[in-house]
Amino acid sequence: MSQTFLSRLARTSLCGVLALAPLAAPASAAPINDKFKSNVASFVSEHIDDWVAVYKDFHAHPELGLEETRSAGIIAAELRTLGFEVTEGIGQTGLVGILRNGKGPLVMVRADMDALPLQEKTGLDYASTVQTDWRGENTYVMHACGHDAHMAIFLATAQTLVDMKKDWKGTLMFVAQPAEEGGASKMMADDIFGKFGVPDYGFALHVGPSAYDTVQIVKGQMNSFAGGFDIVFNGIGGHGSRPSTTIDPIMMASKFVVDLQSVVSREKPEQEFGVISVGAIQAGSAGNIIPDTARVRGTVRWYKPAVGEKLLAGVKRTAEAIVAMAGAPDAEISVRSGGTAVFNDPDLSEKTLTAMSKVLPADKVYFAAPTTGSEDYGEFLKAFSNSVYFRVGVYDPALFDETGAPLDVLKVPGNHSPFFAPVPAPTIETGVTAMTTAVVNVMAK
Numbered sequence: 001m002s003q004t005f006l007s008r009l010a011r012t013s014l015c016g017v018l019a020l021a022p023l024a025a026p027a028s029a030a031p032i033n034d035k036f037k038s039n040v041a042s043f044v045s046e047h048i049d050d051w052v053a054v055y056k057d058f059h060a061h062p063e064l065g066l067e068e069t070r071s072a073g074i075i076a077a078e079l080r081t082l083g084f085e086v087t088e089g090i091g092q093t094g095l096v097g098i099l100r101n102g103k104g105p106l107v108m109v110r111a112d113m114d115a116l117p118l119q120e121k122t123g124l125d126y127a128s129t130v131q132t133d134w135r136g137e138n139t140y141v142m143h144a145c146g147h148d149a150h151m152a153i154f155l156a157t158a159q160t161l162v163d164m165k166k167d168w169k170g171t172l173m174f175v176a177q178p179a180e181e182g183g184a185s186k187m188m189a190d191d192i193f194g195k196f197g198v199p200d201y202g203f204a205l206h207v208g209p210s211a212y213d214t215v216q217i218v219k220g221q222m223n224s225f226a227g228g229f230d231i232v233f234n235g236i237g238g239h240g241s242r243p244s245t246t247i248d249p250i251m252m253a254s255k256f257v258v259d260l261q262s263v264v265s266r267e268k269p270e271q272e273f274g275v276i277s278v279g280a281i282q283a284g285s286a287g288n289i290i291p292d293t294a295r296v297r298g299t300v301r302w303y304k305p306a307v308g309e310k311l312l313a314g315v316k317r318t319a320e321a322i323v324a325m326a327g328a329p330d331a332e333i334s335v336r337s338g339g340t341a342v343f344n345d346p347d348l349s350e351k352t353l354t355a356m357s358k359v360l361p362a363d364k365v366y367f368a369a370p371t372t373g374s375e376d377y378g379e380f381l382k383a384f385s386n387s388v389y390f391r392v393g394v395y396d397p398a399l400f401d402e403t404g405a406p407l408d409v410l411k412v413p414g415n416h417s418p419f420f421a422p423v424p425a426p427t428i429e430t431g432v433t434a435m436t437t438a439v440v441n442v443m444a445k
């Protein structure tokens with residue numbers, strides 16, 4: 001970064017957004033101007049090919065939650081090369097990289113590393129063919145949630161910030177988290193903030209099926225609380241031709257799956273969000289055998305805690321009622337309230353959106369409605385709240401109308417689909433530009 005840029009920064013007058021700055025911030029001036037924009041743009045275009053190569057490598061080598069040793073190893077090595085002090089093994093396969101650059105706020109940037117147990121069907125030349133053992137069974141593995149993009153953007157942001165070191169001060173805390181569901185609580189259990197400090201600011205992002213030139217920020221609660229259930233219905237097995245000598249757990253499981261939806265449609269307050277979905281049923285081995293167990297697993301999502309309590313109680317009561325109705329042995333019923341929702345600080349959301357709008361096309365950075373997904377980044381926010389978690393799109397803008405809605409929903413496969421296929425370069429460009437802007441905006445010299 002040139003001296004001219006620095007001296008220009010020094011002259012940058014205080015602008016309105018600073019009035020919103022939280023007290024933790026010693027940041028003195030907003031450096032997000034045209035010069036910053038062109039510096040970031042040229043650094044990004046100079047390095048984008050390398051970052052796409054990193055992305056494709058992560059994509060081709062996915063690892064399941066808490067098994068991300070290869071990914072973590074690459075991230076640790078890269079951060080060390082950039083001058084970060086790296087501590088591995090925080091939350092099992094997680095790691096923390098610290099870079100001190102003068103007196104200033106402690107700013108956390110977080111990426112998740114895990115992939116999912118499903119078979120990729122994108123047909124890309126860098127598609128995953130990885131298979132692994134998962135809970136005793138062989139499974140394919142795919143980066144179907146875009147965490148490969150998160151890791152590439154994370155490393156690209158670290159590199160960009162190191163290059164722009166003269167423009168900001170404070171300490172960067174780069175957190176690579178395992179397992180998007182459960183990894184953050186493991187890092188908290190390892191006392192991440194006791195060891196490295198409680199962040200003054202936190203930023204994270206998630207990619208998803210919108211246009212790759214867009215960034216969406218939700219002010220306040222941005223996603224849902226998550227719970228789940230795992231129920232084993234115990235019956236009495238026997239010959240398919242003599243059902244009266246059995247208690248059929250497949251009948252029980254089938255009734256359960258259907259009756260669950262009446263908890264949503266008849267018990268949940270109509271105006272509130274809540275979802276129950278069954279994602280896995282396992283039972284039986286042959287058409288003429290009534291098995292003795294059937295296992296049903298599912299997920300529950302909600303925005304308001306009282307709605308969650310109602311839904312989870314409904315799941316449990318429905319399972320118990322099905323057992324009673326069948327006169328079956330007790331079921332093994334596990335219903336859990338898991339992930340907490342992510343809340344974005346409203347003032348920091350405004351401030352971040354304003355800054356990003358100066359660097360990315362202003363009409364492509366906008367406030368959006370909450371999503372129904374979940375994400376355990378919320379666990380970190382039990383220790384601090386001054387944080388923004390934003391979304392970045394991954395697909396060709398021509399696939400969306402002017403409101404951002406897909407023209408054909410089947411052409412923009414979402415997260416967890418075997419066809420989920422971000423367009424690497426523009427997705428990473430938008431991600432690194434947005435994240436670098438968010439960070440420098442609160443660490444300006």
Ligand SMILES: [Zn+2]
Nearest residue numbers: 145147180206
């Ligand atoms: Zn994810």
Ligand SMILES: [Zn+2]
Nearest residue numbers: 145180415416
């Ligand atoms: Zn996911």
